[in-house]
Amino acid sequence: MGAFVALLRAVNVGGTGKLPMTELEAMCEELGFGAVRTYIASGNVVFTSRKSEAAIKAALEKRLHAYAGAPVGVLVRSATEVAEILAHNPFPKMAPNRTVAIFLDKAPPADTLAGIRGQKAEEIKLGRREIYVHYGEGMGTSKLAILAAKTSTARNMNTIATLAKMAAEL
Secondary structure: OEEEEEEEOOOOEOOEOOOOHHHHHHHHHHOOOEEEEEEOOOOEEEEEEOOOHHHHHHHHHHHHHHHHOOOOOEEEEEHHHHHHHHHOOOOOOOOHHHEEEEEOOOOOOOOOHHHEEOOOOOEEEEOOOEEEEEOOOOOOOOOOEEHHHOOOEEEEHHHHHHHHHHHHOO
16 A cells, blocks of 8 residues: 555636535545545645556546546655655755745656746756746746646645655555
């Protein structure tokens, strides 16, 4: 039985994709996941499962589509991977609330950095299946656009640290 973290894309952000976390917990339990816990209302859930990452993703996306009536993107990482993402943060001395990991389904394309638009004070580094960004002046005023991140979801380092801890406790 492995411990996993699932990150939902565009849930309860900016008035879109309303999904109570109690509903998300219930869906995960219906899918047979164990020790289900959510964290904040932006679509973060930790749980245990015997299924593979791909099977978890497919099952959650299917169930969420039935609930929402539209596709909901899901990115899944093992507890070990979440801990590694935190450990490999290339901006460890920067404010964790201004540093994010953008989660992708696969490795960032080779031309990811060339496809960036609107970069000012942001620093960007590529990870294994993540793009790390430090927003020097904050995310609220940033005009940064990363084409490779169109179907991704981002979490700041504070959230990742909490999710890593929660998953490690399962």
